[in-house]
Amino acid sequence: MNVNLMHGAGGEVMGELLKTLTAFKNNNAGGLGLESLDDGAVIPVNGTNIVLTTDSHVVRPIFFPGGDIGRISVCGTINDLAVMGARPIALTSAMIIEEGFEISGLARIVASMDQALEEAGAAIVTGDTKVVERGSLDGIIINTAGIGIADRPVRDSGLREGDQIIVSGTLGDHGISILAYREGFDLGDQLRSDVAPVWGMVDLALRAGEIHAMKDPTRGGFAAAINEMARKSGVSILLDEEQVPIRQSVRSAGELMGIDPLQVANEGKVVMGVPAADAEAVLAAIRSHPLGRDASIIGEVVTGSDVIMRTSIGGERFIEPPLGDPVPRVC
Amino acid sequence: MNVNLMHGAGGEVMGELLKTLTAFKNNNAGGLGLESLDDGAVIPVNGTNIVLTTDSHVVRPIFFPGGDIGRISVCGTINDLAVMGARPIALTSAMIIEEGFEISGLARIVASMDQALEEAGAAIVTGDTKVVERGSLDGIIINTAGIGIADRPVRDSGLREGDQIIVSGTLGDHGISILAYREGFDLGDQLRSDVAPVWGMVDLALRAGEIHAMKDPTRGGFAAAINEMARKSGVSILLDEEQVPIRQSVRSAGELMGIDPLQVANEGKVVMGVPAADAEAVLAAIRSHPLGRDASIIGEVVTGSDVIMRTSIGGERFIEPPLGDPVPRVC
Ligand SMILES: Nc1ncnc2c1ncn2[C@@H]1O[C@H](COP(=O)(O)OP(=O)(O)OP(=O)(O)O)[C@@H](O)[C@H]1O
Ligand SMILES: Nc1ncnc2c1ncn2[C@@H]1O[C@H](COP(=O)(O)OP(=O)(O)OP(=O)(O)O)[C@@H](O)[C@H]1O
Ligand SMILES: [Mg+2]
Ligand SMILES: [Mg+2]
Ligand SMILES: [Mg+2]
Ligand SMILES: [Mg+2]
Ligand SMILES: [Mg+2]
Ligand SMILES: [Mg+2]
Numbered sequence: 001m002n003v004n005l006m007h008g009a010g011g012e013v014m015g016e017l018l019k020t021l022t023a024f025k026n027n028n029a030g031g032l033g034l035e036s037l038d039d040g041a042v043i044p045v046n047g048t049n050i051v052l053t054t055d056s057h058v059v060r061p062i063f064f065p066g067g068d069i070g071r072i073s074v075c076g077t078i079n080d081l082a083v084m085g086a087r088p089i090a091l092t093s094a095m096i097i098e099e100g101f102e103i104s105g106l107a108r109i110v111a112s113m114d115q116a117l118e119e120a121g122a123a124i125v126t127g128d129t130k131v132v133e134r135g136s137l138d139g140i141i142i143n144t145a146g147i148g149i150a151d152r153p154v155r156d157s158g159l160r161e162g163d164q165i166i167v168s169g170t171l172g173d174h175g176i177s178i179l180a181y182r183e184g185f186d187l188g189d190q191l192r193s194d195v196a197p198v199w200g201m202v203d204l205a206l207r208a209g210e211i212h213a214m215k216d217p218t219r220g221g222f223a224a225a226i227n228e229m230a231r232k233s234g235v236s237i238l239l240d241e242e243q244v245p246i247r248q249s250v251r252s253a254g255e256l257m258g259i260d261p262l263q264v265a266n267e268g269k270v271v272m273g274v275p276a277a278d279a280e281a282v283l284a285a286i287r288s289h290p291l292g293r294d295a296s297i298i299g300e301v302v303t304g305s306d307v308i309m310r311t312s313i314g315g316e317r318f319i320e321p322p323l324g325d326p327v328p329r330v331c
Numbered sequence: 332m333n334v335n336l337m338h339g340a341g342g343e344v345m346g347e348l349l350k351t352l353t354a355f356k357n358n359n360a361g362g363l364g365l366e367s368l369d370d371g372a373v374i375p376v377n378g379t380n381i382v383l384t385t386d387s388h389v390v391r392p393i394f395f396p397g398g399d400i401g402r403i404s405v406c407g408t409i410n411d412l413a414v415m416g417a418r419p420i421a422l423t424s425a426m427i428i429e430e431g432f433e434i435s436g437l438a439r440i441v442a443s444m445d446q447a448l449e450e451a452g453a454a455i456v457t458g459d460t461k462v463v464e465r466g467s468l469d470g471i472i473i474n475t476a477g478i479g480i481a482d483r484p485v486r487d488s489g490l491r492e493g494d495q496i497i498v499s500g501t502l503g504d505h506g507i508s509i510l511a512y513r514e515g516f517d518l519g520d521q522l523r524s525d526v527a528p529v530w531g532m533v534d535l536a537l538r539a540g541e542i543h544a545m546k547d548p549t550r551g552g553f554a555a556a557i558n559e560m561a562r563k564s565g566v567s568i569l570l571d572e573e574q575v576p577i578r579q580s581v582r583s584a585g586e587l588m589g590i591d592p593l594q595v596a597n598e599g600k601v602v603m604g605v606p607a608a609d610a611e612a613v614l615a616a617i618r619s620h621p622l623g624r625d626a627s628i629i630g631e632v633v634t635g636s637d638v639i640m641r642t643s644i645g646g647e648r649f650i651e652p653p654l655g656d657p658v659p660r661v662c
Contacts, residue, residue: 001434008428008462017460020438021426024455026448029421033456041456043421045480046379054423054476055459090360090374092385092476095352096427097339103332107351117357124355125364125372128386128474129348131339132660138467143459145385145423145476149376329463 009324010219010265032153039080039215042153049153051086053077054145060329062109062139064181066174066192069142070109072267072331074116074124076218077146078197083156083214083270085206086148088120088199093127094143099134109140120197122146152206156225157232158213163301164279165237168201168270168286169194169294170245171222172254175264175327180253190249196268201289205270208285209278215271219325221263225271226307227321233273236304239319241311243298263322265330273301340655341550341596363484370411370546373484380484382417384408385476391660393440393470395512397505397523400473401440403598403662405447405455407549408477409528414487414545414601416537417479419451419530424458425474430465440471451528453477483537487556488563489544494632495610496568499532499601499617500525500625501576502553503585506595506658511584521580527599532620536601539616540609546602550656552594556602557638558652564604567635570650572642574629594653596661604632 006013027034031042040053055076062069081088173194217225230237254261274282286292307319337344358365362373371384386407393400412419504525548556561568577592585592605613617623638650
C-alpha cells in the first residue's frame, strides 16, 4: 500500500494512516499522550501541566490573501495549544528550504511569524534549518512545535449531554479562500484566510465558564472536528443550520467550486462544548474579543452517536466525518 | 540573494543565513532563548528548567548502514537535549511524506524510532502528518521536537581556562559512512553511522563531575562544534592530534574521498569541557558506557581565540571553522 493525498487530509483516510504512524510503544510521558490523539499532549512536570504540540506547514501558495506560510506556522501551533487550554509560551521554528529560494522571501516570512507571536504573547526560542537541492522540494516547509501551560487541560473528548456547542466565528474562510485564490477567482477582499492566534479569545472563554471540550477545526474543517469530538465523547450532536455562521462570499465561492465550507480548514476558529448554565457567559466573553464577534451557539449535545444538522426548511441531515479535506496543501 | 546548499550545512555560511532566520523580536521565553544559539532553549517553569529543541531530518538515503531517518530523527533531538544537560522526556513526530511512499517503509521507520526512544527512555507523545503531491518532495522528511528537564543546564559557551576537552568517541563515523555508502564503496561493516541517543552516557558524565560546556558535533562536525564553543567562550583550545580518536576505516575512506573526518557530522558523540580536577572521573564515567568506550581527553583550554591542533610530528595547525559540512543531506 502506498500513501495518497487523502492520507494527509485530516479525515477518515488519514485516521487509517495514523494507525501506522502512531504505533509507538513509547507513546506517553505521564499525562495525556499519543493514545488520546488530541490537539496536543499533556506532560505533568512538578505539578505543572506542560502541553506539547507540533504542526508542519506545506501551504501553497506561500503568500495568500489574509496570511502566509509564516503566519499559519505560528498560529497552527498556538491554536493547538490554546484548544488544549494552554497559554502558549515558547515555540520552535524549523525551516526546510529549497536551494534557490530568495532570502528576501525568508525575511518576509520571519517578520510575519514575529507579528503572529506578538499577537499571541509567545516567542520562538530555538529552531533548525535544512537546505535541500533544487527540485527535491518545491520551495519551503515550516514546522513549528510549541509548549504551553494549562491550569486545567481541556480535551476534545469531554462533551456531556446538555452541553451547548459554540463556534467562535464564521466557518470555511481559510480553505475556501485558498482554493478560490488558486483558481484565480476575483471575489474582492471578502475572501480572506481567517488565520489568527486564538489564545487571547480562548483565555477569555476559559475565565468566563467551564469548557468541557474544545478543538480547532483545521484540516477536514468543522465536519471533521465535530465528528471527532462526538465520537470520542460518545454522544450525538444536534446542530441548527440557521445558527451556523458562514460568510455569504464563502458560501457562494463554495457553491461555485463544489466545495462544502464545513469540510475545509479554518485557521482562526474554535469549536467547544459548554454546560448550558455557562453557555451565555462564555459566548459573551468570546464575542467581546475581536476574533469572536461572529461567535454563535449552534447546537447541543444529546445521547447517541451522530452529528445531525437541522436545516432551515425543517429537515434533518447527517454531517458525516469527511474522508478528508477537499483542498490539498491547505495548511 | 538566494539560498544555496552551504546555507544548510551547519558552518560559517549557515551562520549568515541564521541572521535572517532568527531575526525575531519575540525570541525568549524567560530563560535561554534564540539569542544564545545553543543546542536548545531553556524555559524556567515554576522552578523547573524545561529544555526545548528541534531538528528536521532530510538524510539520503533514508536507510543507511547503522541507522535510518527514523533513528536519526529521534537521536537528533534527544542529543540536543542531552548536551543541554537535560533528561529527554517527550518528543513530537512530524512527518512530511511524498504521495506514493510505501506504507511498509513508514512502518519500518516508526519501529526504528521506537527502538531509539526505548534506548533513551523517552516517548513520542504527539505529532503531525502532511502528504504532498508526487514530485514536490523526494520521499520523506521528519521533524522532531522535544522537551527535557535539566537540573543544571549546560551551555556550549562555558569553557574556562584549564578545562580539559573530552570527546566521547571516534569522530567522523556518520558523515564518512553516509558518503562512502552513497559513492558505492564497499568497506565492510566497519563504516557505519554512529547514530545513537547519548543521554545515558551524558547522565553518567554529569553525575561524575562538573561539565562547563557541552555540544553534539553534528553538521560541520567536530571542527564546527569546537570552534563555536571556543568563540562563544572567548578562549583558545589546544588539541593533541594523537589523542583524537578516528577509526582507521574512517580515516582511509576520508582520504579516498578527500573529506576531513573532523568536518563531517557525528550523530552519537559529545564534546565537552571539564575542569581539570574532574576530567579523569568524567572520562571514566563516559568510558563505562557502551557508547563511550573510545572516549578520550584530546586537549585543553587556554587563553586566546583559536583552535590549534598539535600534530603527531610536532607541528601545529589551525582547526578552522568550516564553511559548512562537505556532505549534503547528511542528517
Ligand atoms: N506522524 C505522526 N506521529 C505521531 N502522531 C501523529 C502523527 N500525525 C498525527 N499525529 C497525531 O494524530 C492526531 C491528529 O493529528 P492532526 O495533525 O490531524 O491534528 P491537528 O494538528 O489538531 O490538525 P491539523 O494538523 O489539521 O492542524 C494528533 O493527536 C496528532 O498528535
Ligand atoms: N530556522 C531557524 N529559526 C530559528 N532558529 C534557528 C533556525 N535554524 C537554526 N536555528 C538556531 O541556530 C542554532 C544552530 O542551529 P543548528 O541546527 O545548527 O543546531 P543543532 O541542532 O545543534 O545542529 P544540527 O542541526 O546539525 O544537529 C541553534 O541555536 C538553533 O536553535
Ligand atoms: Mg488541532
Ligand atoms: Mg493543528
Ligand atoms: Mg539543528
Ligand atoms: Mg546540537
Ligand atoms: Mg541538532
Ligand atoms: Mg497537525
